[in-house]
Amino acid sequence: MEFSSKLLEKAVNEMAQLPGIGKRTSLRLVLHLLKQPKEHTGFLVQALTSMREEVKFCVSCHNISDVAVCEICSNTKRDHQIICVVEDIRDVMAIENTGQFRGIYHVLGGKISPIDGVGPSQLNINSLVEKVKTGNVSEIIFALSSTMEGDTTNFYIFKQIQDCDIITSTIARGISVGDELEYADEVTLGRSILQRVPFEKSFKG
Amino acid sequence: MEFSSKLLEKAVNEMAQLPGIGKRTSLRLVLHLLKQPKEHTGFLVQALTSMREEVKFCVSCHNISDVAVCEICSNTKRDHQIICVVEDIRDVMAIENTGQFRGIYHVLGGKISPIDGVGPSQLNINSLVEKVKTGNVSEIIFALSSTMEGDTTNFYIFKQIQDCDIITSTIARGISVGDELEYADEVTLGRSILQRVPFEKSFKG
Incomplete structure (x- = not known):
């Protein structure tokens, strides 16, 4: 693709780094921003910057949060003895949307995947195992996707907590x-x- | 969609303003940025900001450009007597990619579309008509998309320049x-x- 402007080219290339956004889509998005008033780009840029700079992760469950301990973990009405283990925060949102779960979560931040170079140490597994060993946890629900990586991760965690006196379950397939x-x-x-x-x-x- | 962070929610909402990007896609993109090092968001934000603030439009053909007169218009090897009328700069890029056109362009910036509230005065039509009436133009090639709006726009421009001694053509369908x-x-x-x-x-x- 030949661009008549280096500035445009750079913006298109940066936007095309996002997953699922090719060069053509990126160009469409950038040209849309150009047609809109300057404030629109300003709002987007501002929102992205402050999100990236200021967002925090809950110290307990690693869910995204604006405060140190997220709303779910600090909610005393929820059952803190039941922990649902999920891959990322999108899964938390999906399960919350069902309204069927009143326990708390633990966000791993990914799955064990040697092909992608993701080992157990890059995931929030240790803090989960510690929580189980020291805290009053009665049940762990594995809600990872049902792939080889998901099953591997489930099994790796299960091995580490199997001696603890808790129930482990997986969501129904x-x-x-x-x-x-x-x-x-x-x-x-x-x-x-x-x-x-x-x-x-x-x-x- | 329930968000556990207002910052995240704002970023997702802003990103979802872009055409063809829904809330879910937006969330995926924003979470991708969160997983990447902070510089990635910085580069994107910087590229978008400088593009939106500094980009210029060629005073002659209204194509996007980093300088006052774009590369195509300032290229003396091109035939300045043949003007290809297009809707927006993506069409310039598409035609340039074919390598078949050695004239210059005129970017209208849209099509006449009463439904969308776009009238002739919002488009770069007057400057085209003036160029035809005062300059040494030998041919106008209409390369708008073949829709009702495109045909209307073609016809509107044709009416204004039909008394001039020039050839008018449309791209082949x-x-x-x-x-x-x-x-x-x-x-x-x-x-x-x-x-x-x-x-x-x-x-x-």
Whole structure:
């Protein structure tokens, strides 16, 4: 792509560093900003800068937060004995949206993935193990995605806490609500049969 | 969407103002920035700010430029008698990429579109008409997209310059190179038959 302006080129190239944004999309976005009043770019730039500079992570669960201890961890109405282990803060938001979970979270910040060079030491695993060993935790719910990396991470954590006297569980895998059976993959369908639930319980939630 | 941080929420909302970027995509982009070193956000913010503040538009063709007269307009090797009228600077880039055009451009900055509240006065039409009436222009090539708005804009400009002694043309409409006839729409296929070209000429370009 040939640009008639170095400034434009630089802006497009920087924007194209974002995941899923190619050069063409980037150009469209940047030209949109150019057509808008200057304040619009100012607002965006300001919001990004202060977010990146000032945002904090909860010292307890590593969720994103504006204060040292996030709202969920400091909420005394929640059950602090049940910890849901998730990969990143998007998962916290997703589970919070369901309104079905009243415990607290622990954000790992990723999954163990040797291919991507992510080992256990880069994730917030130690603080979780410590929490389990020292605190009054009754249950750990693994809510990582059901991939090889997710399973590896689950297993790595499980190994470290298996001697503790707590319940460990994973979220249920099965056919999505509303999905047609014929389009489900074999593994999911197989699991959903093996891990079938009593009919009376299936109405809940 | 419930955010655990106001800073994050603000950044996501600002990013979601960009065209084609929804809240979810915006969140993904912002979280990506959070995972990267702070400099990455700095570079992006810096590039956007200086682009928005310092970028200029060529006084002659209204193309984006770092200097008062853009490279194309100041290039004496190009044919300044042939002006290609385009909607925005992306079209300039697209035509430049073909390497088939050696004239200069005139960027309108949009199309006449009453529905979107865009009238002729908001576009760079007057400067084009003036250029045609005073300068030594031999040909105007309309290269707007072939929509109702594009055709309206073409016609509006044509009406104003039809008394001048110049050639006016539009870019050819027809079946795309490599396209299957059966998938072409009727209007395009119809035009491509009406405006057929001599076989010997069809090899060119």
